[in-house]
Amino acid sequence: MNKNYYLLILLCITTVCSVFGQQNDITNKLFSTYEKYKEPSIDERRIKHEDIQPLITKIGEDPRFEVNKVGESIEGRSLSLISVGTGSTNVFLWSQMHGNEPTATQAIFDILHFLASDDFKQEKEDILKNLKLHFLPMLNPDGAQGYNRRNALGIDINRDALMLQSPEGRTLKRVRDSLNAKFGFNLHDQSTYYNAERTNKPATISYLAPAFNYEKDINEVRGDAMRVIVFMNRIIQNYAPGQVGRYNDDFEPRAFGDNIQKWGTSAILIESGGYKDDVEKQFIRKLNYVSILSAIYTIAKENYKDIPISEYEEIPQNDRKLFDLKLIGVTYNLLGKPYKLDVGIHRNEVDIPAKNSFYYSSRVADQGDLSTFYGYEELEAEDYTITPGKVYPMTLKYIKELSQLNIEELLRLGYTYVRIENIPENQRFSNMPLHIIGPNYKVHTFNLQLGINPTFLLEKEGKNEYAIVNGFLIDLNNGDGKFSNALIFK
């Protein structure tokens, strides 16, 4: 090889490094300054149309932003498009097509605050002179109202791209067509039980560059979506290593992502999944903010064009093998004989619409050899035997009397239920780790099987060392455990 060739290689390496160097700088800065731009009024998942309207109105008062009502939901809630920038390349981002998937809606308002601020002047000038950004937050406000996936008609808007029966879907298509956007960000949430294939890592973020035909061909439009995904994956790896999944890319002819790709917009699906101890998904919201803004910047600078598509295929596939709690190798006695089992537990959320909140009602989701599954929380239970919980022999008059009992001591003695005479009509759960039962309620004989509420003791050499109440694990030696609620059975 001659000298010039070496020089050329050296030059290439320095150029690539400096491009990624600059990029890392802005990404790190976005991450470390995030709190400054975070919209504080929408920090829980059950946000509604009425929560975001004042935010949209306020943004509309800034002359740099254009706010247009572009449609209405079936129940008459407005759909707003917020646009900013003077560039000739349109980038379109829409969120919450599924009403119970709010994480990216929150991140969109953080991004808008960032764009409205006086900071990051050079980067923002690069973005806004090259691109015009269009945000449509909360495409399914009727679904969001009751924290439901589907719209008021009971259909999945993401299967309405061909029939276009929903006004929400029609709005999405009309806006896409009118902008003929170069990039489209289709922003969703996914189950927290997804993991990166064959690892115990939750798929905190999952991506898909949807196929536009059954052959799953890769043209320039889809290829560009893959390149930007690779770029965002590299970013997320810095903050949540190993916690990215790639969705199955089988063609779905009815879905918006697949059709938008077909209509010529590079469609990027982003799914916000789970992250340990982040129930309201606020860290995941931050990851959305950082990675989407960085992606917008790289689209403006056209740096994504050199990214190899092959790296897209290296992102691990999404799998669904997580439990909230997994007990490993516990002993269970049935008809006088002991068996070794793993037990997988899901803590399901039950909505309390009036309070815009929820409580947990847990279930045994699987049992048997679960060695290919994982838990956010795992207990090596080889030395323990499952013992059914008992009903405390004294009946209390009122719930408030519970505070006079030493509940940890009752659990150690094997009691997981307490009978109470007067239970308020609409109360469904208790914040103490004992189930409350009504005067006539009969606790069923314990039989470990799918679907039961996981409530029992783990006993070792005659001593109860752990309690599991409504799927929450409590260490009876030191009281450790993240307990949320027990249930009321009447």
Ligand SMILES: [Zn+2]
């Ligand atoms: Zn979704």
